[in-house]
Amino acid sequence: MYFFKKATAGLALSLLILSPNVSVIHAESMDNISLQTNEEGFVDPLTSVLSTEEIIQIADMHINGYLQDDWQTKGLSITPSTNQIPLYDLEQNIIAYMVPLLSNKQEIGYISIGALRDSYDAYDIFIDDSVVQSIRNQLSPSLSIASFDKDSSSKLVFVPPMTYMIQTGQHQEEQYLQLEDDFESVKDVTEAVMEQKEQLEQQYQELQTEQNKQRMQRILNETTAEKSFMVAAVTKEDYALTVEASQGRFVPVETSAGIYSYGGNQGWWSATAPTKNTRGCAPVAAANITNYLAKITNPSAYRNLYSGTTTSKTDFLAHMNLMYNYISPGPFGETSVQHFTSMVEKYAKDKNVILTGVTDNSTFTLDNTAAYIKKGLGLNSPVATLNLSKFNDYEYEWHWMTITKYYRDVNDNRWIAVSTWGERRSINYRTHFNEITRFKSLGGGFMYFK
Structure with a gap:
C-alpha cells in the first residue's frame, strides 16, 4: 500500500x-495545521514548558499503556526516574526530556517525553540496560575527542523524532557529534548541522501546533487523579x-x-x-x-x-x-x-x-x-x-x-x-x-x- x-x-x-x-x-499535506507564533510571527520555543510533575505524569501514562503490554517490559514494575536528561534545540532551549525507566531501581532504558505544551507528548522508547549510562558517558567532560573544548559543558541536542547529538562549545566553536545507533560511539556532523541550521530550526518550529497543544492538554487532563474515572477515549x-x-x-x-x-x-x-x-x-x-x-x-x-x-x-x-x-x-x-x-x-x-x-x-x-x-x-x-x-x-x-x-x-x-x-x-x-x-x-x- x-x-x-x-x-x-x-x-x-x-x-x-x-x-x-x-x-x-x-x-x-500537513499545511492545514497552524503554528503557534509570537508577535514577530515566529514560533516561540519557550511558549510553555511542562513541569517535572507533568513530565512524570506523561511518562507514567505510557508505562501503564504501551510498556505494560509490550513483550520487552510486560510483567515488570516500571517507574520513571527523576534523574532526567534534558534535550535541547539548537538555540539551547529545552524541548524534551530523556526519562530513564527503572525496574527494581535499575535502569532498563528510556522514554523521551516532550517538554512543550504545544508539541508531542512522547517521541521514542529504547529498552536496553546500558543505553542511558552510555549516553551519560558521552556527555561526560572526560569525553576523549581531540577537538572538544574540555572546559565547556556538553548538552544533548534532540532533533525529533529520534536524532540525538552532543553539542559542546559556544558560538563559532560549537561542535556537534551525532550519537550512533549503539549510543556508544559518535560521529562529527558539525559542518552539516551548521549548513542546515536554518532548516533544522524550522523543523523545531513545526513541532508546535494547535493540534498538538489540544492533544497535550487532553492527555494532561485525562491522566490526573481527578480524571481517572473518565471513560476510555478509544478501544x-x-x-x-x-x-x-x-x-x-x-x-x-x-x-x-x-x-x-x-x-x-x-x-x-x-x-x-x-x-x-x-x-x-x-x-x-x-x-x-x-x-x-x-x-x-x-x-x-x-x-x-x-x-x-x-x-x-x-x-x-x-x-x-x-x-x-x-x-x-x-x-x-x-x-x-x-x-x-x-x-x-x-x-x-x-x-x-x-x-x-x-x-x-x-x-x-x-x-x-x-x-x-x-x-x-x-x-x-x-x-x-x-x-x-x-x-x-x-x-x-x-x-x-x-x-x-x-x-x-x-x-x-x-x-x-x-x-x-x-x-x-x-x-x-x-x-x-x-x-x-x-x-x-x-x-x-x-x-x-x-
Missing part, C-alpha cells in the same frame, strides 16, 4: 538537501507479529555467543562493503520480510524464500547480499516503494513462490495508514516502511525499517515497534507519520506482502 520514495541511512548530511528525480504518489488496539505475542525476537540472528539481533543490520557490511553499509537499509528490510515469511508466516507456501538458518549470521548475511543484488540501491539508496516491491516480487518469482505486494489507494492519513499496518500484522506479515524526511545521515530518516507491532492505548496514544540496524525500537506513530509527510514531494510509505 501507499507508495512513497525514500533512500537509505548513512548518507552525508549535505546530500539530503537534494531531491531525487523520481515520481511519487504524494503523502497528504485499545494491539497488533503484532506472532513472535511478538510469544515474547520472541524478530529474525533472531546470533551476533555473538547467546546474543541475538532483532532483524538484520546493515552495519554488518561496514568493514567489508562500506557502500552496502550506507545504501543497504532496503535490502535488509527485504531480507527480514522474506526470512520471516519463509520461516514463520507460512513455511509451506514461502519456504523457498529463505533456505538458510535464521540464527546463522553467515547464512543471513548471504541472504542480505542476495537481496541487495536484486534491489540494487543507487547513490541515494532505494528511494521507491514501487521498485522495492517489484524487486521482492521478482525474487519470489525466481524462487517459484507466488508473492504480491499489497497496495491500497486510500488517502494517506494517520488512520488509513494505521489500518494498513494492522492488516499486514494481522496476516503475520511484517510491514516495510520508508521515511524520506531529509535531515541528515541519521539511521531513522531517509531510511527503511520493518514494522513488527502497532499499538494504540485507550487515550489514543499510538506506537510502532520496528526492526532497524538489528535492534528493536519503539516510535510514537504520530511522529513517524508526520515525518513521512513532512517532505511530501519526496514520497515514502509502507508495504507488506502476501
Whole structure:
C-alpha cells in the first residue's frame, strides 16, 4: 500500500538537501495545521514548558499503556526516574526530556517525553540496560575527542523524532557529534548541522501546533487523579507479529555467543562493503520480510524464500547480499516503494513462490495508514516502511525499517515497534507519520506482502 520514495541511512548530511528525480504518489499535506507564533510571527520555543510533575505524569501514562503490554517490559514494575536528561534545540532551549525507566531501581532504558505544551507528548522508547549510562558517558567532560573544548559543558541536542547529538562549545566553536545507533560511539556532523541550521530550526518550529497543544492538554487532563474515572477515549488496539505475542525476537540472528539481533543490520557490511553499509537499509528490510515469511508466516507456501538458518549470521548475511543484488540501491539508496516491491516480487518469482505486494489507494492519513499496518500484522506479515524526511545521515530518516507491532492505548496514544540496524525500537506513530509527510514531494510509505 501507499507508495512513497525514500533512500537509505548513512548518507552525508549535505546530500539530503537534494531531491531525487523520481515520481511519487504524494503523502497528504500537513499545511492545514497552524503554528503557534509570537508577535514577530515566529514560533516561540519557550511558549510553555511542562513541569517535572507533568513530565512524570506523561511518562507514567505510557508505562501503564504501551510498556505494560509490550513483550520487552510486560510483567515488570516500571517507574520513571527523576534523574532526567534534558534535550535541547539548537538555540539551547529545552524541548524534551530523556526519562530513564527503572525496574527494581535499575535502569532498563528510556522514554523521551516532550517538554512543550504545544508539541508531542512522547517521541521514542529504547529498552536496553546500558543505553542511558552510555549516553551519560558521552556527555561526560572526560569525553576523549581531540577537538572538544574540555572546559565547556556538553548538552544533548534532540532533533525529533529520534536524532540525538552532543553539542559542546559556544558560538563559532560549537561542535556537534551525532550519537550512533549503539549510543556508544559518535560521529562529527558539525559542518552539516551548521549548513542546515536554518532548516533544522524550522523543523523545531513545526513541532508546535494547535493540534498538538489540544492533544497535550487532553492527555494532561485525562491522566490526573481527578480524571481517572473518565471513560476510555478509544478501544485499545494491539497488533503484532506472532513472535511478538510469544515474547520472541524478530529474525533472531546470533551476533555473538547467546546474543541475538532483532532483524538484520546493515552495519554488518561496514568493514567489508562500506557502500552496502550506507545504501543497504532496503535490502535488509527485504531480507527480514522474506526470512520471516519463509520461516514463520507460512513455511509451506514461502519456504523457498529463505533456505538458510535464521540464527546463522553467515547464512543471513548471504541472504542480505542476495537481496541487495536484486534491489540494487543507487547513490541515494532505494528511494521507491514501487521498485522495492517489484524487486521482492521478482525474487519470489525466481524462487517459484507466488508473492504480491499489497497496495491500497486510500488517502494517506494517520488512520488509513494505521489500518494498513494492522492488516499486514494481522496476516503475520511484517510491514516495510520508508521515511524520506531529509535531515541528515541519521539511521531513522531517509531510511527503511520493518514494522513488527502497532499499538494504540485507550487515550489514543499510538506506537510502532520496528526492526532497524538489528535492534528493536519503539516510535510514537504520530511522529513517524508526520515525518513521512513532512517532505511530501519526496514520497515514502509502507508495504507488506502476501
